[in-house]
Structures are given as C-alpha cells and as structure tokens.
Amino acid sequence: MYFQMGWGDLGIFGNPSGGSPNLDKMGRDGMVLTDAYSANPVCSPSRAAILTGRLPVRNGIYTTNAPARNAIARQTIVGGISDDEILLPELLQKAGYRNKIVGKWHLGQQPQYLPLKHGFHEWFGAPNCHFGPFDDVSMPNIPVYHDEYMIGRYYEEFPINHDTGESNLTQMYIEEALNFISKEEGPFFLCWTPDASHRPLYASKEFLQKSNRGLYGDAVMELDSGVGRILKKLVDLKIDNNTFVFFTSDNGAALHSKINAGINGPFLCGKETTFEGGMREPTIAWWPGKIKPGQMSQQPVSLMDIFTTVLKLANVEPPTDRIIDGINLLPVLLQNEHIDRPLFYYRGDEMMAVRYGLYKAHYWTWTNSISEYMKGTDYCPGECVANVTTHERTNHTASPILFHLGSDPGEKYPIGNDKEEYKTAMTTIDKIVQDHKAKMKRGTPQLNTCDRAVMNWAPPGCEKIGKCLRIPPSDPKPCVWVK
C-alpha cells in the first residue's frame, strides 16, 4: 500500500492531529521502519522502482533532457515502463499469484505500458494523476480503467468537486480492495495505491471536515480508514497470519503545495528534493504472528526492497541478468537484524547524495531554480540552510556536504571537512560511490519525449462507452521539465 504522504503525517510518526488511528494501530501491531526511503522524490520513478526493485536510472523512468530534472509520466509522455523490465507481478504470476493494482499507475499511459501488460491480472484506477478538470479538447480528462478498458474519466463519470473537495473515489478504491481480497482463494498480490492525498485533494462526504487539519487531513483520514478496513478484512477472513502487508508512501509531502500539503516530521524540505523530507517515508510492516508487535527498526530501507522481499516470501528467484537494488528485508522484519547497505538519492539522471550507516553525503544540492522560487514555488518553505537548500544546482563532489542523520536528522549542521570524522566517513562513502558508478548501466530514458497525440484521447474501451476524443496530429518534442 502506498500513497503520497509525508514521514510526519501519521500519529505513530509524530503527527499531532490524531488523524490516523488505524495506521497508528498497524504500527503498534507491527514494525515501524523509521529509516525507509523512496528511490526518488517524485511519483513515477518511485513507483517504477518499487515494482522493478531497480533505481529509475536503470529501469528507464527518468529524463536526460536536462541534469537532475524531476520528471513524471504525465499524459503527453511518449514512453513508459519498458518491456525489458521485469515487474514484481510478472514474477509472482509464475508462482501462481493473482495480482491486482488499485489506484494510480503512473508508468506510461500508452496501451503497451498499462498494468495488464506488465503482470497485473486486474486494475481499477487511472494511468496518470487526477489533475483536471480539462476540456477534452486541448487536453483530455484522465481515464479510469477497469482492467484493460477505460470505463469513464475523472471529472466526468468519476467526479471530483474542487469547490467542495468531495469525491467518492477513495471509497471506490477501498471497495475494490476489499472485494478482491474477499474473492481470492489462492495467493494474491494487491498493490493498493489510491491517488488521494496527492493534489488535487478530495475526500468523500463522510470524511470532509472530519480531521482537524483541513482537506489534506480529511484525505489522510479516509485512506487510514481504508487501511483499517483492509486489515480487518484479512483478520475476518483469518488470513492475516498468512498475509504480509507493507505500508509506505511514494515520496515526501509536497511542501511546495504550501498549507494543507502534509508534514515531513523533523526532516528537511519535501517532495522533489533529495533531502530527507523528500525521500524518507512513513513505513510500516505488518504480519501478525510473524512480525512481532511494538517494534521500531532503524534499518536503512529502500522501497525497492519490497520487490526482493516479496519474491523471497513467494519463493521466487529474482532476475539474475541485471542489477537489483532492493534487498531481502526478512532478517530485519522477522529477526530484527540490521543489514549494512548504502542508499542512493537520485533526482532525474543525477546521483545527488548517498547514505551509508548514519552518514549522508550530498554530492549535489538543489531545491529549485531561483526563477521558479521567485514565482512562488518553494520546496523548503520556512527552511533555509546555507549552502544546502541551494537554488543553484550546486556541485559539492570535490568535498561533499556530510551530515550525521542520527544527531542531525534535519540536515542542518554539516560536519566540517577538516574533521577526522569527515575524512573517515568520506573515505568509505567515496569508495561506495565509485563502485556504484562503475557498475551503473543506465536504462533508456523514457521521460524525454512528449507528444500531444499520445494523450488519453482514445484509450482502449473508449468506443464501447462513447468516450473517444479526436486525436490531434503527432508532433513529438523533447519534454520540458520544471527547473
């Protein structure tokens, strides 16, 4: 399960609002992973990494149009997840699993990239973010799919009312999950990834104004209630002891959305950045009878570990013909062991930072360009750490900025590069980086080319429901990504 949420958005991760009783209980009944990271600070690449177990620069969900550019699978994107990539559900299929994804896909909206072409048996959700409403002329509204066919569009058959904030979508996503779990008799893999809590915000009537923190909080509360209902369904069906549930977020809270955007706890900055606030995710592993309750682990975790861990549980060997970045977390989850491993913080095509042990070295720093910032887009509102939250893409490779995340989780106090501690830590980290770069084989970047013709004008199934729109002439161009 994952949605967009900040590390500090749940009670059990220090959110003061009391708006997540079910996830808090999930945490108390399972293992809280305090040091879990997405592979990227924006949705598409993060999601691609979860399902492939590989960094976005390997699996192709990134752009090389400009250095360190965040990019996502917006609907003009020509590319998508490559057939050369092996997704978790493809492998689970071979082991007899039935696979369903509920919610946002975000790995390409052209037909060849959709979930049912990449290992999922079922899908209920949309290929892109629920942005809109659009006019269906200059821009089509995003389709909602049931399996391989579209069954309507956001803001049309699937309304979201921006004025009231009301939409029933999360309830639909909850029902889809519950029904799937109820009907499955064999092993199943459910990827429950509703788009709520991502902008534009919405909640169903029952949850509107229910939280004490605005519409964002309402959305979180509704998702939380969904988690509660899903876990209860597992318990009611008496399959909880046989079901591994992993909750996380695909990137940090989007602080540039200003108020009503989520909270990244004590961490610096938010979505779009490679500071802790952009990539450290509220993460819980739950498995009654297997994972002991009340645990909190400081194991450095990557969400790519889901790939390797789930394969291990399903007794399926991971691919051996390529580098898999995820590791098997079972020793951590079941025996509370600690596994030494580095973590790489990528933004677009650039390795920005590395964590090893409790040290994090920034080889590059960047928030956004001063011009975007002057226009009001601030990835780090209210935060200003000299030489760190830079508005220039700043190269520190000659002398990386080093933080100790244990005593300085907020990345405020760089360790002086004249200190013995610095030299010792950087000697190790530099070696790790050299090794990582030497072995790096980059995938073909999928987020480089945009074309209005590939938008969701006439998705599969549109003809059945009379929802096909006129496709404009093809005119592929390099995508422009915000700086």
Added chain:
Amino acid sequence: MYFQMGWGDLGIFGNPSGGSPNLDKMGRDGMVLTDAYSANPVCSPSRAAILTGRLPVRNGIYTTNAPARNAIARQTIVGGISDDEILLPELLQKAGYRNKIVGKWHLGQQPQYLPLKHGFHEWFGAPNCHFGPFDDVSMPNIPVYHDEYMIGRYYEEFPINHDTGESNLTQMYIEEALNFISKEEGPFFLCWTPDASHRPLYASKEFLQKSNRGLYGDAVMELDSGVGRILKKLVDLKIDNNTFVFFTSDNGAALHSKINAGINGPFLCGKETTFEGGMREPTIAWWPGKIKPGQMSQQPVSLMDIFTTVLKLANVEPPTDRIIDGINLLPVLLQNEHIDRPLFYYRGDEMMAVRYGLYKAHYWTWTNSISEYMKGTDYCPGECVANVTTHERTNHTASPILFHLGSDPGEKYPIGNDKEEYKTAMTTIDKIVQDHKAKMKRGTPQLNTCDRAVMNWAPPGCEKIGKCLRIPPSDPKPCVWVK
C-alpha cells in the same frame, strides 16, 4: 516527571532514533497528549508554574528588567518562589502525602526558597543548573542537597566529566526515586526531575555512545531507562493501578545549542521562544486500569493542569483566593473528553501569543536580537519564516499573526487578515485576551535583582562537610538578561 526535552525527542512523538523504548511503551500503555504546553519556554518559570498551577507572571518567577526577557533562577538571583505562593506539595501534605523532589529545583537558591521550605519532605538534587566547573572563588560550584543540607558540589563530590561526557548523576537520581517509592507506605508525591539532557550533557558509562544520536541521545536513553525502572517498580509493588504518572518536559529542545540539542518535531524554533517548538512538550499520562492504553488526545493541555489534576486526585480543594490557571484534566484522561480553554504563551512579562481551539494568534513575535544572532545564538536554526521568526521584538497587536495549528503546525502560513476566517477567529481571541489582561494581577518579579553575595558560597550544611566558601560583599544590581 519532567526534564528538558523536545516534542520530537521520543519515538512515540516521531523521533526516528529508537532511543526511548520505555517512554514509547509508556505512551502505548497510556494516553499521549499531543497538544501539551509548558507555561514558559525556559526552565525556572515553567517549573514554578507546574508547582503553583499559575502563570509565572502571577507567581513571580519572571523579570521586568526589560520587556519579554527570558530569565531563570541562576545563582546570583536574589529572589525565588514567594512564601505567598501555595505549592502543590504544601497542599498534598495536608492530605497526608509524603513529598519528594529528585533533581533540579530552580526556584531560588537562597535558603528560604528551597524545596523543604515549600512543601517537600525530601529532596535530592541541586538548586540551580549544573553549569560549571567553576573555581569556587569567582563563582562557587552548585551544591547538591540531601534534604535541607548540602552534601557536596557538582564537579567536586558529584563529578561531571566534560571531556568524556561521563557522570553518574542520572543513576543516582534513578536510585533516589526507586528507594523513595519502595519505602513509602502511604500516599506519596514524587517530582522526578533529573537535570540530564539539559546542557552540559552527560550520561553514565553504561549509556555513553549507546544511542545513535550523540551524547544528547545517550542522556535521553538513560532518562528513558530510568522511567522504565520507575514504572516497573510501581508494577512490582502492585501500586501501579493506584499511581498516576505524568511525564513531560519543562521547555522545548534548546536548538541554539546547535547539534546534539534535541528535536522539536514538526514545530517551529525551540527553547526561549513562544513558537510551538519552544513550548509544546512531549507528554504522556499513565495509569494502568484507569487511563485506557493506546490513546492520543488533542486536548490543549497546560503543564499547570498537573497542579489542579493532582489536587483533584488527592481530594484537596485548590486555593480559592487567587487565580489558578491549571484545569482538572481527569475528564480528558479518564473519559477522553475535550475541554475548551485558551492557552497563553508568555515570555518574561509579555503575553506573546494565545491559542484557542486550533488557532494561535501571535501578538508579539521575537526570536532574539540581531546582535545575539550575529554572535551565533540562533533559536531557530535552519528556519526562517518572514515576519514571524523576527530578530526585532515585533508588535503585531494591531493585527496579530494568526495560524491554524491543525493544518499548519509548523507556523509557516499566516492566515490573511482580510479573510473571514481571520476575522471570526480574532473576534473570539481578542475577547479572551481582553478578559485575561483585565483579570491579571501580576506577582512581584523575583528575577530582577542579582547579587554575587547570594550565590551558593555557604549553603546550609556546608560547615558539616567543610565546604563553606568565603562570601563576597553584597552588591545587589539589576540582573542583565540576554536579548
């Protein structure tokens, strides 16, 4: 129980380090109070308010030497807690309670101000902060008392090694607490307030380098282990169902101490300020069989409520001849009810801000003076909110800066004063403030006059152990407080 700690320093309040397993368990087994506030952002006034149930401007532990000046009972202070104030242990004494304070007193070090003169039967600890070492000529080392007599001094009989960070003090404070609990047969009131986690940092050998966050984390871990041992003692003695335990901190983490200073979670700034980071405290109420486990309350709590709540439990009427600011929290703790009440954020003699419901209005803002800031003292490192984290003492009374702490706990996004929401909230809050100010009767400020002659040269008992020092001639002057 209270020490200096930030809201975000415990796992259950979103600290990622895993260094507080006992307090986390206390929270899981009790009620976490997310919205609990000290009465002041520095130690002495905060502590005076806890024990009197009254704001420092009423009980006298403040200064009028300059506006909005933070002041504490440092050892040159001539004043202290007034005999006119009625302290919680004085009242409990009448109900047959045996009262002990373990740790820092901080309400005046002249003999007439010490704990045994104000309701405590026993004391083990010191009258002032454990600053030092001093030379005992220009400045005496702080004495450690056993009941009414000093038994030694910090850095002499009670060593703290600044080089290694080692001191056995917290262990002594733990033992004192455990022994007191073990020997009491009747009702007792234990105020366990070790000075560790306040600078200068220390921990005993067993805890040095045990945390993953430096000496501060080691100190927190040792205190946490003490809490665990105290709670276990209550359980072992089978008096846990009959013992109300309240854990909190007397002010926010001291961010101006830079790294290794604690974390205030998602809140703005730290100790010394009236932003949330300075006054919101990690707070837990624990009472097996009475307070249901796993609860999280958003009740606005003041630490002054301890006074009124404990009196209620002891069946003692609070004084009726004066305003008591604390309220009885039992409906919150036992029935999870919500009580509407305003909270006032004072700094020195100035009411800086007010919270009512989820709205907080800043009538004044100030961090510290630009000259102190330029010298390196920063109460809000890495944080910068325009017009909010001001380095001038800034009067917003004509149009207070309003935040909604639900959707904006970090105090980053002021609500526009042209908004209907602003006008509605401020109409209510302005009335509350007028009423508060109309009824305010200020106590005689005790922290105005300093005199080297009143320092701890020759505390009671010094002659018995040959630790009396030469008292310099009296030369009282107005105390100078940092801006």
